[in-house]
Each structure stands twice: as C-alpha cells, then as structure tokens.
Amino acid sequence: MSDNSGDSAYWSANKRLIIFCLVIWALASYGAAILFRPFLSGIAVGGTDLSFWFAQQGSILVFLFLIFFYAWRMNSIDKEHGVDEE
Amino acid sequence: MDQTTLNIIVVGLSFALYFGIAIWARAGTTGEFYAAGRGVNPVVNGMATAADWMSAASFISMAGLIAFVGYNNSLFLMGWTGGYVLMAMLLAPYLRKFGKYTVPEFVGDRFYSNAARVVAVICLIVISVTYVIGQMRGAGIAFSRFLEVDIELGLYIAGAVVFVYAVLGGMKGITYTQVAQYCVLITAYTIPAIFISLQLTGNPIPGLGLFSTMSEGNAGSGTHLLTTLDQVLTDLGFREYTATTNPWLMALYTLSLMIGTAGLPHVIIRFFTVPRVADARWSAGWALVFIALLYLTAPAVGAMARLNIATTMWPQGVEGEAVAVDELPDWFETWQVTGLLGVEDKNGDGRIQYYNESGEGMAELAAERGWEGNELVTFNRDILVLANPEIANLPGWVIALIAAGGIAAALSTAAGLLLAISSAISHDLIKSTINPSISESGELLAARISMAVAICVAVYLGLNPPGFAAQVVALAFGLAAASLFPTLMMGIFSKRMNSAGAIAGMLAGLITTCLYIFTYKGWFFIPDTNMLPDNADGWLFGIPTTHFGPIGACFNFAVAYVVSRMTEEPPQEIQDLVESVRIPRGAGAATGH
Numbered sequence: 001m002s003d004n005s006g007d008s009a010y011w012s013a014n015k016r017l018i019i020f021c022l023v024i025w026a027l028a029s030y031g032a033a034i035l036f037r038p039f040l041s042g043i044a045v046g047g048t049d050l051s052f053w054f055a056q057q058g059s060i061l062v063f064l065f066l067i068f069f070y071a072w073r074m075n076s077i078d079k080e081h082g083v084d085e086e
Numbered sequence: 087m088d089q090t091t092l093n094i095i096v097v098g099l100s101f102a103l104y105f106g107i108a109i110w111a112r113a114g115t116t117g118e119f120y121a122a123g124r125g126v127n128p129v130v131n132g133m134a135t136a137a138d139w140m141s142a143a144s145f146i147s148m149a150g151l152i153a154f155v156g157y158n159n160s161l162f163l164m165g166w167t168g169g170y171v172l173m174a175m176l177l178a179p180y181l182r183k184f185g186k187y188t189v190p191e192f193v194g195d196r197f198y199s200n201a202a203r204v205v206a207v208i209c210l211i212v213i214s215v216t217y218v219i220g221q222m223r224g225a226g227i228a229f230s231r232f233l234e235v236d237i238e239l240g241l242y243i244a245g246a247v248v249f250v251y252a253v254l255g256g257m258k259g260i261t262y263t264q265v266a267q268y269c270v271l272i273t274a275y276t277i278p279a280i281f282i283s284l285q286l287t288g289n290p291i292p293g294l295g296l297f298s299t300m301s302e303g304n305a306g307s308g309t310h311l312l313t314t315l316d317q318v319l320t321d322l323g324f325r326e327y328t329a330t331t332n333p334w335l336m337a338l339y340t341l342s343l344m345i346g347t348a349g350l351p352h353v354i355i356r357f358f359t360v361p362r363v364a365d366a367r368w369s370a371g372w373a374l375v376f377i378a379l380l381y382l383t384a385p386a387v388g389a390m391a392r393l394n395i396a397t398t399m400w401p402q403g404v405e406g407e408a409v410a411v412d413e414l415p416d417w418f419e420t421w422q423v424t425g426l427l428g429v430e431d432k433n434g435d436g437r438i439q440y441y442n443e444s445g446e447g448m449a450e451l452a453a454e455r456g457w458e459g460n461e462l463v464t465f466n467r468d469i470l471v472l473a474n475p476e477i478a479n480l481p482g483w484v485i486a487l488i489a490a491g492g493i494a495a496a497l498s499t500a501a502g503l504l505l506a507i508s509s510a511i512s513h514d515l516i517k518s519t520i521n522p523s524i525s526e527s528g529e530l531l532a533a534r535i536s537m538a539v540a541i542c543v544a545v546y547l548g549l550n551p552p553g554f555a556a557q558v559v560a561l562a563f564g565l566a567a568a569s570l571f572p573t574l575m576m577g578i579f580s581k582r583m584n585s586a587g588a589i590a591g592m593l594a595g596l597i598t599t600c601l602y603i604f605t606y607k608g609w610f611f612i613p614d615t616n617m618l619p620d621n622a623d624g625w626l627f628g629i630p631t632t633h634f635g636p637i638g639a640c641f642n643f644a645v646a647y648v649v650s651r652m653t654e655e656p657p658q659e660i661q662d663l664v665e666s667v668r669i670p671r672g673a674g675a676a677t678g679h
Binding site for chain 2: 057059075085
C-alpha cells in the first residue's frame with residue numbers, strides 16, 4: 001500500500017521486522033491453533049493435542065514473546081540508524 | 087459476621103483506596119487530564135492498560151464462555167490478546183511519537199481535514215458508548231449480587247465512584263486507580279483458581295493444572311483433566327470439550343476480534359501516557375503480560391469449574407445415581423436465589439439429572455433410565471467465576487474479594503471509555519473544531535464537564551439499556567476493525583494516503599459493516615426490519631455478522647487506495663509529518679501543544 005521508493009533504510013528495516021513478526025503471529029494463532037489442527041492432531045499434549053494447547057495458551061505466549069522481541073530489536077535498529085531518543 | 091457485611095467492608099476498602107488515589111493524582115493541566123502528563127512508567131502503564139482492557143465480561147463471563155463451548159471459544163482468548171501484537175507494531179509507537187492527545191486528533195491532523203476528524207469522532211463515540219453501557223450494567227449487577235442492593239442503586243454508586251476520580255484526575259487519576267483495580271481483580275481471580283487447581287490436579291498454577299493429570303482422591307485420578315472432562319461431557323450428551331467445528335469461521339472471528347482490539351480508541355490512548363516511543367513498545371508487552379495472567383488462568387477456571395459442577399451433579403459418575411435434591415451443596419442453594427442456577431425435579435424421583443436433552447442417543451438413554459428432561463434448568467455461565475470460591479470451599483473474605491474484583495474490572499474499563507469519549511468531545515469537537523481560541527483552563531473545564539455529562543449519560547443508559555445492547559457490542563468491534571484501525575495504519579504506513587482516500591475508506595468500512603449488520607439484525611436494530619434471516623442460510627458466504635470486521639477493513643483499504651490514487655497526493659508538510667511520526671527521535675519535544 002505504501003510508496004516504497006521514498007522509504008529510508010530505517011523504515012525498511014522496521015517494515016521487514018514487522019513482517020517477520022506478523023508471519024510468526026499468524027502461524028501461531030491461525031496456523032498452529034486453528035487451521036493446521038488436522039495435521040497436528042497426532043501430537044499429544046496434556047490429555048489433548050498440540051493445537052488445543054496453542055489455542056488456549058501457546059498463542060498467547062508467542063504473542064508475548066513477539067512484542068518483547070520487537071521492542072528489543074527496534075531499540076537496536078533505532079541506534080544503528082541514529083534515530084533513537086536521547 | 088455475615089457474608090454481605092464482609093463484602094461491603096472489602097468493597098468499601100477498595101473504594102477508599104480509589105478515592106485516596108484520586109486526591110493524590112489530581113490533574114492540573116489538560117496534558118495531565120488527557121495523557122497523565124506523559125510521565126507514566128511503561129510497566130505501570132501496562133498494568134493500567136490491562137485493567138482498562140479487561141472488562142466485567144473478561145472477569146465474570148469469559149471463563150464460562152470458554153467452558154460451555156470448549157476449544158472453539160478459544161478464539162476469544164486469542165482474539166483479545168493477538169490484537170496487542172498489531173497495536174505494538176503498527177500503531178502505538180507512532181501515535182505516541184505524534185504526541186497529541188486523542189485518536190481523532192491524529193486522523194484530523196494527518197489527513198488535514200476536519201471532516202475526517204468528525205467521522206473519527208463519530209466512530210469513537212459509537213464504539214465507546216456501546217461498550218460503556220455493558221460496563222455500567224456489569225457494575226450494577228455486581229453491586230446487586232454481592233451487596234444486596236438494587237441494580238439501580240448499584241449503578242448510581244458506580245457512577246458516583248467513577249465521577250470522583252475521573253472528573254478530578256482525568257487520565258492521571260484513572261491511570262493510578264486502574265493500577266490499584268488491576269491488583270484487586272487479579273488477586274480475586276487467581277486465589278480461587280489456585281485452590282481449585284490444587285484440589286483437582288495438585289498443581290498450584292491453574293494454567294499448568296489444565297494440562298495435568300487428576301490427582302488422588304478425584305474421579306479419574308491418574309488420567310488427564312481434559313480427557314476426564316471430555317469423557318464426562320460426552321457421557322452426558324454434550325459435545326466433546328476439545329472438538330473443532332468450523333476452522334475457517336473460527337479463524338475469521340479471531341481476526342475480527344484482533345483487528346477490533348487494535349482499533350479500540352480507549353486502549354490506544356493509554357499509550358499516549360508514557361514518556362518515550364521506546365516505552366510505548368515495551369508498555370504493550372507489559373500490558374499483555376498482565377492480561378495473560380488472567381487469560382491463561384481463565385480457560386483453566388472454566389474447564390475445572392465445569393468438571394466440578396458435572397461431578398457435583400453426578401457424584402457416583404454418570405453410570406450411578408444423580409445427586410439427590412437434599413444433598414445439593416450449600417453454594418447451590420445460595421446461587422439459586424440469584425436466579426443464576428435453577429433445578430426442577432421433573433420426574434419426581436428426588437434426584438437432579440443433568441444432561442443434554444438434544445445430545446445424540448440421549449433420548450433413548452433418558453427413556454431407559456426414567457429421566458424426563460434435563461433438571462438443571464438454569465445454568466448461567468457467569469456462575470463459574472462467581473461461585474468459584476464457594477465451590478472450592480474457600481473462606482468468606484475470598485468471596486468478598488471476587489465482589490471487589492468484579493466491580494474493579496467494570497469500573498476500570500468504564501473510566502477508560504469515559505475518558506476516550508470526553509476527550510473526543512472537549513478536545514476534538516470543542517477545541518479543534520468549534521472554538522479553537524479556547525484557553526487552557528477553559529479546555530480543562532470543558533474536559534471535566536464533558537466527563538461529568540458522559541458519566542450521567544452512561545448511568546442513564548445503564549438504567550435503561552437499549553434492547554439491542556448485546557448486539558451493538560458486535561457492531562462496536564466491527565466498527566473499530568473496519569473504520570479506525572485501517573485508517574490509522576494507512577496514516578502511518580502510506581505517505582501517499584490523502585484526505586479524500588482516508589475519508590472515503592472510513593466511510594466505506596463504516597457503511598459496509600453497518601449495512602451487513604442491519605441486513606440481518608434489522609435497520610438500527612429495530613426488530614423485524616431485517617432483510618434476510620439471521621442464520622447460516624441467510625448469511626453471505628455463511629459469515630455471521632460478528633465476523634464481518636476484517637471484510638469491512640478490506641473495503642476500507644481498497645476504497646482508500648483507489649480514491650487516493652485518483653486524487654492529488656498530500657501536501658509536503660503532511661508527508662514530512664508522516665516521516666517524523668515514523669522515527670522515535672524527538673518524541674520528548676513533540677509533547678507540548
């Protein structure tokens with residue numbers, strides 16, 4: 001949707017990181033927890049299957065990890081491009 | 087001391103705490119009133135966001151919502167947490183850098199148009215007002231149940247309490263009260279959950295207990311809790327707890343809740359209160375940590391409470407005799423009074439048979455064993471959380487804590503919503519549109535008056551809830567997903583997006599979502615004016631109205647893109663504004679007005 005031509009290196013790095021994180025976000029929630037359930041049904045976890053665990057706990061833990069990972073990575077990307085807050 | 091007195095003492099103490107905070111955190115400037123002076127620590131803001139977000143519905147109803155359906159309703163867990171990933175990466179840091187006070191303000195400034203600002207204000211007010219009705223109602227019900235007062239009186243008390251700290255302290259007062267409210271509600275939620283988990287599985291962490299085996303002394307000891315639950319439920323003719331129905335619809339509904347969550351203005355403005363852009367990123371993570379503490383516990387509470395109730399009704403298993411009427415536990419009696427539980431001995435055998443009448447093969451089984459229908463005639467899902475301490479035989483102060491927790495959850499969300507509404511009125515309508523020359527103290531007074539009026543309207547609507555209140559919640563999420571989220575995102579990620587595109591896009595998202603909902607629910611929710619039947623045969627591609635948010639968002643994106651390419655690109659200073667919003671440097675300087 002955006003005009004890529006005028007984007008700074010910093011903004012491109014941010015967008016790459018966001019896309020990477022959102023792919024994992026989608027794989028954990030829509031993938032592992034919902035749509036891939038038929039393929040993961042063989043993996044038993046605590047009296048049910050892996051997808052049930054992802055739907056009730058795993059996806060939330062992945063979301064948590066992703067937000068902190070993004071914040072941590074962006075802080076160093078800010079510094080690399082000299083746009084961090086003093 | 088009886089339970090009601092104890093409840094009044096605990097709830098009263100929690101109010102005293104909120105009032106103390108209100109006096110300490112008075113707002114002296116509009117900056118403090120709208121954004122707590124931007125001095126809130128990111129962890130503290132995370133905690134306040136968690137309380138802001140977790141409503142009476144999350145606290146009281148969610149465990150039951152999951153427990154009565156099982157796997158399929160995990161979509162609420164994912165939908166209401168996954169939105170924070172979108173918010174943390176696509177909205178919060180840039181809107182914090184923008185450094186203003188409200189969501190419509192960003193829309194109006196970025197798209198250099200008061201029309202865009204007003205459309206955003208309308209979306210915000212529709213979303214927030216529908217939400218706040220449910221919260222006021224929730225607070226009123228919590229009061230009436232635990233303190234034995236009328237719902238009406240409960241609503242007045244709730245309104246008065248919010249009035250004190252929201253009008254006095256604005257965002258600053260609300261923030262620190264929300265922190266206290268979070269502590270109250272999470273303690274209230276987890277203590278009974280820990281005890282029930284210990285009783286059933288021996289594991290003190292409910293989230294782990296859910297996937298553990300049943301401990302000694304329980305029916306099915308040695309097998310997994312979820313396996314036992316599946317077995318008990320299928321024996322009673324219910325659907326298996328862990329079964330899937332329609333994965334594509336489940337995914338679409340999850341997406342709808344996620345995008346809707348990310349577009350809710352009362353949550354977005356919480357990220358305006360932290361000092362720096364980096365703090366906004368961290369703060370979203372902390373918010374999710376504090377939300378996850380409850381959301382990882384809720385499915386365990388739901389599954390365990392459902393199992394407990396099934397075994398209470400069938401103490402010797404489904405093969406044996408059902409529970410005798412005079413052997414029902416005490417909490418059963420207490421909660422029958424409230425109308426949330428109800429039994430009726432239809433076949434007159436002195437026992438209460440609980441099963442699913444329409445389950446496969448259940449009619450034959452019932453005929454064979456002399457059952458004449460399900461005798462647990464009322465089984466409200468909220469009971470799973472409300473009666474949890476009693477089911478686990480916990481002392482009276484834990485029950486009182488649940489009362490304070492439920493009220494805290496409702497009040498904290500109501501206050502956040504009321505602030506979003508009042509700041510949109512005083513800042514976006516009065517200051518930016520009607521009377522730009524208003525002074526700082528004049529605007530602060532206007533903000534306080536708008537807050538007071540918003541509280542009165544909320545109490546009035548809580549007293550006289552429109553008949554369609556429940557359906558409008560779906561509209562609120564759909565609107566947030568279809569109107570605000572795409573517009574905010576394009577404002578940041580597309581420099582080419584101009585005012586014509588944004589306004590056309592917002593209207594497209596708004597109108598398609600409303601049309602879709604009205605087609606099935608009736609025009610403006612007036613009964614019998616729906617054009618098509620509200621069921622799977624009538625729905626376009628089988629999509630229920632609650633799932634429409636992402637589709638409305640697609641309309642918004644598509645229309646905005648096409649219209650913006652056909653019209654002139656935004657002026658240079660707007661492109662510079664977008665450039666500056668994208669980088670964190672200079673966030674401190676941009677906070678002044």
